[in-house]
Amino acid sequence: MISIKNVSKWYGDFQVLTDCSTEVQKGEVVVVCGPSGSGKSTLIKCVNGLESFQQGTITVDGISVGDPKTNLPKLRSRVGMVFQHFELFPHLTITENLALAQTKVLGRNKDAAIEKGLKLLDRVGLKAHAHKHPGQLSGGQQQRVAIARALAMDPIAMLFDEPTSALDPEMINEVLDVMVELAKEGMTMMCVTHEMGFARKVANRVIFMDRGQIIEDANKDEFFGSPRSERAQAFLSKILAH
Amino acid sequence: MLHFSDLQGSLPGLWEGMKVTLQMLIMAVVGGMFLGTLLALARLSHNKVLAAIGGAYVTYFRSIPLLMVISWFYFAVPLIIGWVTGTNRPIGAFTSCLVAFTMFEAAYYAEIVRAGIQSISRGQMNAAYALGMTYGQTMRLVVLPQAFRKMTPLLLQQSIILFQDTSLVYAVGVLDFFNVAYSKGNITGELQQYILLAGAVYFVISFSASRLVKRLQKRMTV
Amino acid sequence: MHYHWDWGVFFKPTGVGSEIYLNWFVSGLMMTLGVALSAWVIALILGTVLGVMRTVPGKIVSRIAGAYVDLFRNVPLLVQLFVWYYVIPDWLPDNLSNWLKQDISPVTNAFITVTVCLGLFTAARVCEQVRTGIQALPKGQTNAALALGLALPQVYRQVLLPQAFRIIIPPLTSEFLNIIKNSSVASLVALPELLAQTKQLVDFTANQFEAYTLGTLIYFVVNMLLMFFMRWVEKRLRVPGLIALGGK
Numbered sequence: 001m002i003s004i005k006n007v008s009k010w011y012g013d014f015q016v017l018t019d020c021s022t023e024v025q026k027g028e029v030v031v032v033c034g035p036s037g038s039g040k041s042t043l044i045k046c047v048n049g050l051e052s053f054q055q056g057t058i059t060v061d062g063i064s065v066g067d068p069k070t071n072l073p074k075l076r077s078r079v080g081m082v083f084q085h086f087e088l089f090p091h092l093t094i095t096e097n098l099a100l101a102q103t104k105v106l107g108r109n110k111d112a113a114i115e116k117g118l119k120l121l122d123r124v125g126l127k128a129h130a131h132k133h134p135g136q137l138s139g140g141q142q143q144r145v146a147i148a149r150a151l152a153m154d155p156i157a158m159l160f161d162e163p164t165s166a167l168d169p170e171m172i173n174e175v176l177d178v179m180v181e182l183a184k185e186g187m188t189m190m191c192v193t194h195e196m197g198f199a200r201k202v203a204n205r206v207i208f209m210d211r212g213q214i215i216e217d218a219n220k221d222e223f224f225g226s227p228r229s230e231r232a233q234a235f236l237s238k239i240l241a242h
Numbered sequence: 243m244l245h246f247s248d249l250q251g252s253l254p255g256l257w258e259g260m261k262v263t264l265q266m267l268i269m270a271v272v273g274g275m276f277l278g279t280l281l282a283l284a285r286l287s288h289n290k291v292l293a294a295i296g297g298a299y300v301t302y303f304r305s306i307p308l309l310m311v312i313s314w315f316y317f318a319v320p321l322i323i324g325w326v327t328g329t330n331r332p333i334g335a336f337t338s339c340l341v342a343f344t345m346f347e348a349a350y351y352a353e354i355v356r357a358g359i360q361s362i363s364r365g366q367m368n369a370a371y372a373l374g375m376t377y378g379q380t381m382r383l384v385v386l387p388q389a390f391r392k393m394t395p396l397l398l399q400q401s402i403i404l405f406q407d408t409s410l411v412y413a414v415g416v417l418d419f420f421n422v423a424y425s426k427g428n429i430t431g432e433l434q435q436y437i438l439l440a441g442a443v444y445f446v447i448s449f450s451a452s453r454l455v456k457r458l459q460k461r462m463t464v
Numbered sequence: 465m466h467y468h469w470d471w472g473v474f475f476k477p478t479g480v481g482s483e484i485y486l487n488w489f490v491s492g493l494m495m496t497l498g499v500a501l502s503a504w505v506i507a508l509i510l511g512t513v514l515g516v517m518r519t520v521p522g523k524i525v526s527r528i529a530g531a532y533v534d535l536f537r538n539v540p541l542l543v544q545l546f547v548w549y550y551v552i553p554d555w556l557p558d559n560l561s562n563w564l565k566q567d568i569s570p571v572t573n574a575f576i577t578v579t580v581c582l583g584l585f586t587a588a589r590v591c592e593q594v595r596t597g598i599q600a601l602p603k604g605q606t607n608a609a610l611a612l613g614l615a616l617p618q619v620y621r622q623v624l625l626p627q628a629f630r631i632i633i634p635p636l637t638s639e640f641l642n643i644i645k646n647s648s649v650a651s652l653v654a655l656p657e658l659l660a661q662t663k664q665l666v667d668f669t670a671n672q673f674e675a676y677t678l679g680t681l682i683y684f685v686v687n688m689l690l691m692f693f694m695r696w697v698e699k700r701l702r703v704p705g706l707i708a709l710g711g712k
Contacts, residue, residue, distance in 0.1 A: 050607050077613025087608030091626045091703050100622055101612035135705025146608075153612065305641070305687035306680050307648035310659050314676040317666070321467065406540035413652060420543060434551045441543045448538035 001026045001157055001188045002047055007056035009042065009212075016042050017053065018212045024157070029189045031199040034209035035235060040192045041084075043209070044159050047190065048072075048079045061156055077105045080150030084162040086142040088134035088149070094121065095130045098149050106153065113152075120148040124178050140171030147178055157188040164195055194239055200224060208232040246435055252426045259422030260443075266336070266408050266418065270343035271401050277344060278351025283381065285356055296352070303349035308342075309410050315342035316414040339411045347404055354396045358389035395459040402451050406444060419443070473671045474678065485665055492661030493682055499578050499657060500644045506583025507643065508636075511590025516620055518595040529591060536588035541581075542649055548581040549574075549653045574655040578647065586643050593635045597628030630701055637694040641687055658682060 002024040009017040017039050024030045032040045045051040046058055049065045049072045058065040063075055088097050098117030102108045108116070121127045124144040126137075134142055143163055150158060160179065164172045176198050183189055183202035193199070199206055199220065206223040208216040208231075216223065216232045227233050246252075284296030303311070319341050320333040362385050370380040390397075409420040417425075420440050427436030474486040517529035536544070553561050564573050601624060609619040629636075651660035662679030666672045 045607070048611055050610060073610075073613045073615045075613075076611055079611075081608070081611035083604050083608055083611075085602065085604050087602070087604040089605065089609070089623050089627075090705075091630065101609075101614060104618055104622060105613040133704045135703060137705075149612070159611075302684065305645075306683045307645040307659065309648040309651070310662070310676070310680060310683065313659065313663060314672075314680070317672045317676070406538075409540040409542045410649070412542060420540070424546070434554065437543065437546045437550055441539045441547060444540050444543060445535070445538045449534060452538065 001028075001061060002190060003057075003059045004043070004047070005057045007043070007046060007053050007058060009046065009051065009053040009055075016212050017046070020056070020209075020212075020214050022207055022214060022217050024188060024190050026188055027186045028204045029183045029187075029191070029202050030205045030207060031203040032190065032192045032207045032209060033194060033196070033199070033235070033239075034215075037211075038209040039212040040209045041161050044161050044190060044192050047159055048076045048081060050081075073105065077101065077153055078156050080147075080153060080155035080158040082143070082146050082150055082158070082160045082163045084166050086134070086139070086146045086166075088142055088146055090134050092133070093130070094126070094132055094134065094137075094145055097134065097145065098152050101149075102152055117148070117152050120151050121145070123151075124148045125174075138171060139167045140174045143167065143171075143175045144178055147175075147182075151182075157190070158182065160189065160191040160193065162192050162194075164193065196224075196236075196239060208235065210235075246432060246439075247430055252430075252436075255422050255426060256419065259417055259419035262336070262417060263405075263408050263419040266340060266343065266411070266416075267401070267405050269340055270347055270404060270408075273340075273344035274347035274404070275351050275355075275397065277348035279355050279386070281348055281352035282355035282359060285352065286359060300349045300352050303346050304353075308346050308407055309413060311346050312339055312342045312410055312413060315339070315345075335411070335414045335416045339414065339416055343404065343408070347400070350400055351397065354393050354400060355389065358393035358396075359385055361392055362388050391462075395455050395462070398455045398458070399452065402448050402455070405451075406448060409444070467673070468671075469673070470671055471674055473665075473669050473674055476669075478668070485669070488661040488665060489658065489678060489682060492656060492658035492679075493686070495575075495655065495657040496644060496647050497686075499575060499582065499647045499650060499655065500640070502575075502579040503582035503586060503643055503647070504640055506579070507586035507590050507639070510584065510587035512594050512625070514587060514591035515594025515598065516625075518591065519598045520616070533588045533591055536585055541585055541646055542652065544585055545578065545581045545649055545653060548577045571655065574650065574653045577653065578650040578655055582643055582646060585646070586639060589639050589642075590636065593632045593639065594625075594628060596635075597632040598624050600631055601627055630698075630703065633694065633698045633701070637691065637698075640694075641690060644686065644690075645683065 004020055004022050007017055007020045008015065020039075020043055022030070032044065034040050042051055046053050047060065047065065049070075053066060056066075060075060060079060063070055065072075065075065088094075089100065092100065095114055095117055098121065099110065099113040102113035102116065103110055118127060118130060121130055124147060126141055126144055126148070129137060129141065129145075134145070137145065147163075163179070164175050167175065172195070176195060179189075179191070179198065180202050191198070191203075203220045206216070206218060206220055207214055208223070208227070208229070210231050215229045216227060218227075223232075224236075227236060281296045281299055284292045285300065287293050287296070316335060316338045319338040323333055324330055366384055366388070367380055370384040375383065408418055411418050412421045412424065415421070423436045423440040424433070427433035430436075474489070475484050477484055478488070514529040514532055517525045518533075520526065553564050556564070564576070568576075605623055605627070606619055609623040610616075614622065647657060648659040650657050651663065654660070656664075658679060662675050665675040669675070
């Protein structure tokens with residue numbers, strides 16, 4: 001579904017990604033972890049073309065992201081993304097947030113878009129808040145709305161960019177629960193996260209990145225059983241100590 | 243199109259005009275900043291009457307056009323000075339304009355200085371008071387020096403605007419740079435050329451000055 | 465020096481029909497507001513386009529808008545007005561130039577000239593406000609909108625501009641008030657707006673203090689009314705739960 005081949009990226013002279021390659025199969029859940037500044041967020045943003053890259057290729061469902069001829073908006077509308085800081089549109093109500101791209105991008109009619117939005121809102125347990133503005137919800141609630149907003153586009157895959165790292169600890173689980181459920185339903189997911197509990201529960205594979213490189217790309221059991229690289233071991237021991 | 247029959251001959255006159263413009267600018271900047279600082283202090287004062295007066299002054303001058311002030315003061319300043327001093331000496335348009343600019347710009351400088359003072363943390367004032375300083379010492383030695391450093395770019399930016407606004411003295415016949423250019427154009431029948439020339443001169447000076455201010459601003463934030 | 469105070473001067477007849485001097489102030493104010501509003505339409509539309517240009521990826525587009533701002537902000541308004549009034553008409557095609565100079569009345573000519581001049585002048589300032597407003601938004605908003613598949617124009621229309629405009633209502637308000645004040649330069653190209661009418665009363669009656677007091681007072685009151693109105697608008701448009709972005 002998502003194929004990343006030899007991708008490198010520079011900001012000026014500074015190399016942020018070095019020769020990264022991996023695959024995410026349909027229905028697979030892949031967790032990407034690593035210390036901050038390791039390039040994991042940059043990599044996931046390359047998948048839907050929010051970041052450009054200078055070398056290598058990324059294809060999503062057979063479509064090349066880096067190809068200038070690719071219709072990026074169309075590609076992005078088929079890949080859902082959830083951000084660290086939620087990024088709901090603060091000037092719109094929750095319902096309008098859910099309906100905006102459905103109507104403007106997919107051309108659905110307004111009533112259908114709202115109905116679909118409400119259904120998904122119900123699914124993440126927030127139907128009662130439909131008329132509110134994002135600023136009136138807690139962080140955890142906002143992130144659940146953001147997931148619903150992405151799902152409303154009927155995505156073929158979902159990208160999560162540190163979806164819980166801006167949340168207060170007591171709100172993390174409500175978001176992870178939604179993600180676990182999604183994974184169990186067979187959604188193709190690529191998740192940048194430090195939540196190793198989530199990785200253990202639903203991931204098929206874990207990728208460990210450091211300094212712009214993919215250091216480790218292993219099955220979940222293998223990764224947690226005996227990470228091969230020292231850096232991954234050090235990282236894991238630090239994270240799991242908490 | 244842009245042919246001048248005798249630009250060389252006009253240069254001394256234009257230079258005289260520019261001197262008037264710069265003189266007006268410098269005097270109004272100094273006077274305006276001084277008065278503006280007093281106004282800012284008045285606005286921030288605990289004395290309610292003083293604060294109200296400062297506030298009213300600033301609001302008033304900020305809500306009326308500069309050209310209106312210039313035209314009005316052109317009449318009013320000689321009359322008022324006459325009443326106050328009891329003499330009947332004629333006051334030139336230059337002085338009237340200078341008073342107008344000083345009083346008008348003071349309202350704008352006051353707002354900048356006020357924001358500057360407010361940006362200095364309350365802790366700085368408390369620390370100065372704790373050392374036994376009076377209000378005057380606290381302001382003069384601790385708060386204002388910091389505030390002015392922070393506000394320098396904005397004060398300079400406002401002065402560049404004032405530089406451009408001095409051209410409005412054309413309305414009451416002061417022979418500043420623009421008015422000289424305009425008259426030369428009228429006399430020689432090359433009005434268009436002289437207007438464009440004046441525009442170009444203002445542009446070069448303002449543009450270079452604001453670039454310098456921007457650079458200063460960058461240096462200060464780093 | 466003696467000065468004859470006479471506050472009744474405003475109600476004296478001008479000698480033209482049944483007109484009193486107060487009528488001059490009313491028609492002057494109407495002219496001021498008319499020119500200010502027309503110029504504001506130009507400033508808002510052009511300024512928004514330029515402001516967007518300054519924030520889109522693509523250096524050339526941004527530079528063009530930047531050059532516009534530099535040009536219009538560094539030449540005095542009076543000089544710009546004289547360029548529009550004395551220079552530009554000769555550069556226009558003959559039929560347009562003749563239309564401006566001969567076919568329409570001098571007042572209409574001045575009105576058009578001042579409107580264009582003030583509109584383009586203020587557009588440069590609006591541009592900077594719009595740019596500031598857009599840049600104040602978190603970068604993630606653009607990313608989130610793009611990730612949903614919105615095309616760049618949609619991102620601006622649906623997500624960035626509605627938020628940016630809410631942030632910049634206060635500075636835009638003062639730009640509009642500036643247009644009203646700046647429109648007084650029109651008195652120098654003989655447009656009978658408020659300042660010109662005030663001066664005319666001075667010339668006719670020698671009651672300078674009364675005339676300038678009333679003229680100033682009208683500017684002052686209009687300014688205050690508009691300020692309160694815009695504060696009310698700002699409050700109405702405030703997004704619930706969003707104190708940090710909307711209010712100050």
